[in-house]
Amino acid sequence: MISALQKEKFRNQLLKDKQAIENRFENVGHYDLERGAFHESTGELSSYDNHPGDDATELYEREKDIALNEHTEKELKDIEDALRAIQTGTYGSCKECGRDIPLERLEALPTALYCKEHSPDHLVSHERPVEENVLMPAFGRFEYDESEAEAYDAEDSWQDVARYGTSESPSDIDMEVEHYNDAYVESEDPVGYVEDYENFIGTDIEGKNITVYPNHQHESYEDLLDEAGTMTIFGDLPPGEKEPYTEEGKEPYTEEGKEPYTEEGKDRYR
Structure with a gap:
């Protein structure tokens, strides 16, 4: 006292x-x-x-x-x-x-x-400006925020802004970054693509003749597969299985224009 x-x-x-x-x-x-x-x-x-x-x-x-x-x-x-x-x-x-x-x-x-x-000051107000109710999308109110969809959501909106700089430095975040410009949450998320291999493969104007262009992303992708001991990120394919979209896989999967994924084509290739 x-x-x-x-x-x-x-x-x-x-x-x-x-x-x-x-x-x-x-x-x-x-x-x-x-x-x-x-x-x-x-x-x-x-x-x-x-x-x-x-x-x-x-x-x-x-x-x-x-x-x-x-x-x-x-x-x-x-x-x-x-x-x-x-x-x-x-x-x-x-x-x-x-x-x-x-x-x-x-x-x-x-x-x-x-x-x-x-202390009453411990209470954090959750009241937001009324203007936020009419600004869509804005301030974290996105349709896909609670799902795992690849659609643009509030997190993507924040990352777009964070790329221009934040008050954090590499010492303030709980992850390692290779560049100061990556010092924001989940900076490793893909931008403009979904799968990692989209960074180093390409096709001609007709969507054929897939070509691999070795680069840093390609090396990282190969190292990831080697470390996991697998051929693909979703596991090895069964021996001899070929995709119907490759040149080798087209012939055995089609007959008179029928794709194996139609009801008529399934019985022949079971």
Whole structure:
């Protein structure tokens, strides 16, 4: 429990802070909010002949003034609540559990009326701006977010932005990266392709004559297969099996134009 001398010290600090806020309100007129509409704070009678960009700037400044005013009023209310607690003798004890608030916490935040564990500031608001309901897709609201589909989702949207840089550095993330530009979550995800081999194979204009173009991705793909001891990423094919889309596989799988995957073609090749 804090002593009477310590309470008096905190009381003097709170009174000093309260006087400073009141002087600020008096000097700035509650951030010009007492003047009414923002036209009056700029000396304009109307915005009829103003450029929309100028009005947007003034609106932004007005919104900032409102936010600063609300923050300062909340600060003043917290000070008054703390002074009232000193007067009633409850200052220094948590309003929720009744335990003593550590002196270090009071020194850092003289307006504290709760211990750290029961501080209302621990609550994280999940309320979002109403504008997000009409901006689609935006802010994580995508149709395929909860599925494993390859469609563009919120994560892809974030990755597109993260490629231009984030506040993280390679030392801040829990994975190894080869380049600073890859220092964002799941930077290894494919971009513009689905399968890894699409990075190093190609066909002619008719979709034939598959060619392998050795590169870094090709080497990594081969190393992955060698490490797994398999021919493909989904496992080895049975001996002698050939895909019907290869030159060798076309003849035995077709008869009079019937593909083996049609009902007529299945019986012949079972």
